[in-house]
Amino acid sequence: MKEQNTTLQTELDDLLVCLAEQDEKCTSYRKRLRNLGEEVSDEDEDEDEVVEQVEADETPQHNDQTETPEQSDVVPEHSTEPPQSELEELSLV
Numbered sequence: 001m002k003e004q005n006t007t008l009q010t011e012l013d014d015l016l017v018c019l020a021e022q023d024e025k026c027t028s029y030r031k032r033l034r035n036l037g038e039e040v041s042d043e044d045e046d047e048d049e050v051v052e053q054v055e056a057d058e059t060p061q062h063n064d065q066t067e068t069p070e071q072s073d074v075v076p077e078h079s080t081e082p083p084q085s086e087l088e089e090l091s092l093v
Contacts, residue, residue, distance in 0.1 A: 026043070033040045 030040045030043070
């Protein structure tokens with residue numbers, strides 16, 4: 001058990017080192033881009049966007065009846081016939 005904890009702690013430490021190296025690279029690239037006259041967002045803005053995206057992904061989705069396709073447009077996977085709406089369009093031509 002103690003050996004597992006030591007191994008896990010070592011792996012965690014290695015990952016933190018990798019994360020710190022990546023952060024340094026990103027900071028360096030941002031600085032270089034700014035020196036070249038490019039507009040670069042701040043790290044805090046990027047982190048906020050990531051947090052907002054994660055929160056949006058975690059928000060439960062509600063299945064409203066208005067969002068589902070009409071029953072006539074639903075085609076079983078094994079069917080080779082086009083949906084009813086396509087058949088109606090073809091008959092109008």
